[in-house]
Amino acid sequence: MTRARSLGPVWPYLLAVALGYLLGSIALPLLSLAQGSTSTPLARVGFALRENPSASTAAWAVLDADLSVVRSSIAAPQREVFDLVVAVRGLDNGGNSDWVRAQKICDSLSWTRCDKDALGQLKDLSRP
Amino acid sequence: MTLELDKRTYALVIGFCLAFIIGLATTSGPRARFEQATAGLSEAERGALPSLPGLSVANAVWALGSEDAVKKMLRSELDRLPETEGRARARVLVRFGIMDSNPDGQAAVFFQACVADPSLCERAPLIAAAERETRARLVEPGRHLPLYLMAGHP
Numbered sequence: 001m002t003r004a005r006s007l008g009p010v011w012p013y014l015l016a017v018a019l020g021y022l023l024g025s026i027a028l029p030l031l032s033l034a035q036g037s038t039s040t041p042l043a044r045v046g047f048a049l050r051e052n053p054s055a056s057t058a059a060w061a062v063l064d065a066d067l068s069v070v071r072s073s074i075a076a077p078q079r080e081v082f083d084l085v086v087a088v089r090g091l092d093n094g095g096n097s098d099w100v101r102a103q104k105i106c107d108s109l110s111w112t113r114c115d116k117d118a119l120g121q122l123k124d125l126s127r128p
Numbered sequence: 129m130t131l132e133l134d135k136r137t138y139a140l141v142i143g144f145c146l147a148f149i150i151g152l153a154t155t156s157g158p159r160a161r162f163e164q165a166t167a168g169l170s171e172a173e174r175g176a177l178p179s180l181p182g183l184s185v186a187n188a189v190w191a192l193g194s195e196d197a198v199k200k201m202l203r204s205e206l207d208r209l210p211e212t213e214g215r216a217r218a219r220v221l222v223r224f225g226i227m228d229s230n231p232d233g234q235a236a237v238f239f240q241a242c243v244a245d246p247s248l249c250e251r252a253p254l255i256a257a258a259e260r261e262t263r264a265r266l267v268e269p270g271r272h273l274p275l276y277l278m279a280g281h282p
Contacts, residue, residue, distance in 0.1 A: 013140060013143050016141075016143045016144040021150060024152040024154075025151040027148075045181050046176075047165065049180050078189075078201075085185060085188050109193075112192075112194070112267050113267050118267075122192060125264050125266075126185075
């Protein structure tokens with residue numbers, strides 16, 4: 001009772017801060033949608049695949065969220081191939097290829113060549 | 129009492145505004161960077177960005193995929209690509225021709241490639257396109273020019 005009473009005056013402030021942060025976070029995406037912006041998760045992932053992105057940690061974090069959205073829109077077995085491309089291009093690893101994961105995914109697809117040399121070439125050949 | 133209420137209201141408004149700015153800054157930086165990076169692209173290039181993940185997957189399957197995986201991918205690419213994407217459809221058809229083991233089937237598919245992209249109706253550009261695709265394939269079958277292009281069929 002005493003504790004609830006002592007926390008009582010704090011709640012409105014916490015609520016205001018939480019609401020402010022939430023509205024601030026969604027303001028720009030909502031504005032972009034309203035303006036018909038081309039900045040969609042699919043377009044951002046497409047751009048990252050096209051380029052050799054050298055981005056900040058925050059930008060990679062945004063790309064992580066975009067990759068999840070795009071991945072969920074692709075049906076198997078194409079989804080596993082997408083995971084393979086993401087691993088060799090290092091899109092979910094700050095731009096650094098994850099060869100171990102790439103090899104595991106490649107093996108799971110039962111493809112005949114999953115060696116490092118082939119996966120290294122795949123890194124370039126998968127570029128759209 | 130009124131003064132106390134005013135102080136609390138100010139604190140609430142300031143807290144809300146600061147949090148709003150922090151939330152905005154957290155998401156706007158990377159998105160603004162994307163908008164800035166793509167600003168240099170032409171309208172057509174920007175419009176093509178959403179199709180690139182699918183194209184990248186198709187290229188990966190072409191590079192290393194089994195014959196079965198490649199044929200499934202090529203069929204789904206032909207379903208996905210509209211008739212207006214002539215060059216992209218022609219590329220898929222050239223890959224189909226390379227994978228086809230029957231010279232008559234190859235002839236039919238390469239003719240469709242010519243319809244989709246008239247620049248491939250001449251023999252030399254068609255062979256060059258097929259050679260590019262065979263170089264991008266790292267496993268058999270599909271690493272060599274098809275018989276139809278090697279044997280000098282009309």
